[in-house]
Amino acid sequence: MSDAPPTLVGKLALVTGASRGIGLAVAEELQAAGSHVVRLSRSLAEASADRRTDLPCDVSDPAAVARVAARILAERGVPDIIVNNAGIFFIKPVADATPDDFARTISVNLTGPFLIARTFVPHLVRRGSGHLVTIGSVSDHVPYTGSTAYAASKYGLRGMHEVLRAELSRTGVRTTLVSPGPVDTPIWDAVDPDAKPGFTKRRDMMRAEDVAAAVRYAVLQPARVDVTEIRLMPTVYTARG
Numbered sequence: 001m002s003d004a005p006p007t008l009v010g011k012l013a014l015v016t017g018a019s020r021g022i023g024l025a026v027a028e029e030l031q032a033a034g035s036h037v038v039r040l041s042r043s044l045a046e047a048s049a050d051r052r053t054d055l056p057c058d059v060s061d062p063a064a065v066a067r068v069a070a071r072i073l074a075e076r077g078v079p080d081i082i083v084n085n086a087g088i089f090f091i092k093p094v095a096d097a098t099p100d101d102f103a104r105t106i107s108v109n110l111t112g113p114f115l116i117a118r119t120f121v122p123h124l125v126r127r128g129s130g131h132l133v134t135i136g137s138v139s140d141h142v143p144y145t146g147s148t149a150y151a152a153s154k155y156g157l158r159g160m161h162e163v164l165r166a167e168l169s170r171t172g173v174r175t176t177l178v179s180p181g182p183v184d185t186p187i188w189d190a191v192d193p194d195a196k197p198g199f200t201k202r203r204d205m206m207r208a209e210d211v212a213a214a215v216r217y218a219v220l221q222p223a224r225v226d227v228t229e230i231r232l233m234p235t236v237y238t239a240r241g
């Protein structure tokens with residue numbers, strides 16, 4: 001018995017945080033593989049093009065997620081692939097991190113993926129197929145100093161991924177956690193790792209396309225295969241990340 005060649009033609013993908021960085025690369029990769037891609041982020045203007053729809057959405061806002069989800073379901077149907085990617089990041093010692101810094105990080109990095117999952121998972125389960133991809137981080141399993149909020153959000157996200165995997169294990173819905181180390185995207189601009197000792201330099205970091213290739217690998221496996229977790233690190237990196 002031979003498997004059909006891998007393709008996403010006719011599939012609908014939803015990618016959060018797709019205006020730049022990893023999310024943009026994932027959206028482009030999934031579109032290149034044949035799917036129609038819905039891209040969400042706060043700064044994207046509403047637009048549509050060939051096999052692409054852009055919708056503005058703050059994923060940490062329950063009402064905004066409900067509104068955008070209702071539109072996607074009504075206008076395009078139930079997504080086949082959902083990539084929870086939107087995220088924010090800062091580095092500060094715990095005493096310098098404000099309650100607002102902490103709350104905002106949890107709200108975008110953890111509540112956002114929860115809101116997306118709780119909205120769409122019942123539809124995937126009813127259909128008996130679908131793939132929920134979560135972009136975690138090396139910070140979902142390695143503690144880095146200055147990362148209290150980010151680590152809390154990403155360790156939490158890994159926990160949520162594991163629970164969703166258990167809840168969905170008999171439904172036909174797949175779940176994949178992709179956990180990259182440093183990737184050269186605008187998320188590092190405020191940190192400026194090239195100017196600070198102890199950080200992986202931008203030239204050594206992975207590229208957003210490397211993470212997109214991992215997502216593509218996971219979603220193109222035959223339906224019987226669930227790629228549960230992918231960890232990626234730059235070949236050359238410092239212990240600080």
Ligand SMILES: NC(=O)c1ccc[n+]([C@@H]2O[C@H](COP(=O)([O-])OP(=O)(O)OC[C@H]3O[C@@H](n4cnc5c(N)ncnc54)[C@H](OP(=O)(O)O)[C@@H]3O)[C@@H](O)[C@H]2O)c1
Pocket residue numbers: 016017018019020021022023040041042043044057058059060085086087088089108135136137138179180181182183184185186187188
């Ligand atoms: N770069 C790395 O080294 C690295 C390593 C491991 C994991 N990650 C993870 O990968 C993901 C993407 O990171 P990146 O490096 O690509 O960052 P980035 O270049 O800063 O892009 C972040 C994306 O998230 C969107 N976003 C931020 N807040 C949002 C919100 N409230 N609602 C909707 N969209 C929001 C941004 O768009 P708008 O500003 O338009 O909303 C943007 O599209 C994050 O989850 C990050 O934690 C990154």
